[in-house]
Amino acid sequence: MNTERIQVPLSTHGQARLDIPAPLTQELLTVLEQSFAQTLARLRRGLSVDALDPALVEYASWMPAGRQ
Numbered sequence: 001m002n003t004e005r006i007q008v009p010l011s012t013h014g015q016a017r018l019d020i021p022a023p024l025t026q027e028l029l030t031v032l033e034q035s036f037a038q039t040l041a042r043l044r045r046g047l048s049v050d051a052l053d054p055a056l057v058e059y060a061s062w063m064p065a066g067r068q
Helices: 026-047 054-062
Strands: 003-009 015-021
Touching: 015 026, 026 054
Parallel strands: none
Antiparallel strands: 003 015
8 A cells, every 4th residue: 555644843852753544535534534533632621630530531532522
């Protein structure tokens, strides 16, 4: 499978790199956008004060983005 690398500048924090399947289609872009938002939401929850409780972390990991 071919991949395409996207590099996203992060201001003074370097850059993020993302390898995606090529070719990039509208459908793939929609899936990528939704999945990326869910992944970032999960990471954000992991950084919250509540993340100190392992049970809450586990519960949050199973919840769809936007339904915490």
